Amino acid sequence: MTTYGNLKPMDATKININGVENIFFTSIAINTHRGWVYLDLEPSREFYELLARGFKPSSHAKIKLDRRSRRVLFHLSLEKEIEIYRPGNIKPIDVNENSVATLYEAFSIILETDLAETTLGYSYRKESIQKRNGSDSSETRKVMKKLKEGKKKKDYRWKTANLVVRDILRTRGVIDSY
Numbered sequence: 001m002t003t004y005g006n007l008k009p010m011d012a013t014k015i016n017i018n019g020v021e022n023i024f025f026t027s028i029a030i031n032t033h034r035g036w037v038y039l040d041l042e043p044s045r046e047f048y049e050l051l052a053r054g055f056k057p058s059s060h061a062k063i064k065l066d067r068r069s070r071r072v073l074f075h076l077s078l079e080k081e082i083e084i085y086r087p088g089n090i091k092p093i094d095v096n097e098n099s100v101a102t103l104y105e106a107f108s109i110i111l112e113t114d115l116a117e118t119t120l121g122y123s124y125r126k127e128s129i130q131k132r133n134g135s136d137s138s139e140t141r142k143v144m145k146k147l148k149e150g151k152k153k154k155d156y157r158w159k160t161a162n163l164v165v166r167d168i169l170r171t172r173g174v175i176d177s178y
Contacts, residue, residue: 027039027041028074030063030072039072047076051078055080056079057076057077058077058079061074061075062077087172087174089174091103091164091173091175091176093164093175093176097116098112098114098116098117099112104167111160111163113156114156118149118152118153126147
């Protein structure tokens with residue numbers, strides 16, 4: 001058996017989780033200045049859950065003494081092989097003040113938002129309201145709140161983003177904004 005510094009696994013049992021047999025050590029021997037000390041391990045429920053998710057015990061182990069509870073804590077590292085997701089479908093998106101340009105299948109599409117016209121229209125309305133009522137009055141503030149310029153702009157942005165993201169989800173791609 002392999003020794004980890006002054007730690008040596010002793011007894012091993014096979015655990016069958018999700019049809020895969022894993023070998024786990026149930027007792028270890030620690031080399032101290034007085035000789036070998038043999039300890040039984042009690043794995044927690046979390047350990048078995050991690051084994052069921054595909055994690056495997058690695059060769060790194062750490063032992064700590066808990067002096068308050070007068071026990072030995074055995075820290076075992078777990079490792080898991082993962083796949084790196086590399087999307088093959090990258091969608092370029094160009095966001096401007098008046099439009100959003102993107103690719104749909106093989107065609108370039110420009111979604112017109114007319115956000116600049118909306119902004120100009122609101123600025124003209126605000127100007128006329130301020131001329132009528134004065135720039136700093138309670139009546140002006142009430143009328144300005146009723147304009148709801150921010151909500152309308154946000155609605156434009158959400159709707160165009162929704163169209164683009166739905167298309168990207170349909171083709172299982174990712175967004176590349178520049």
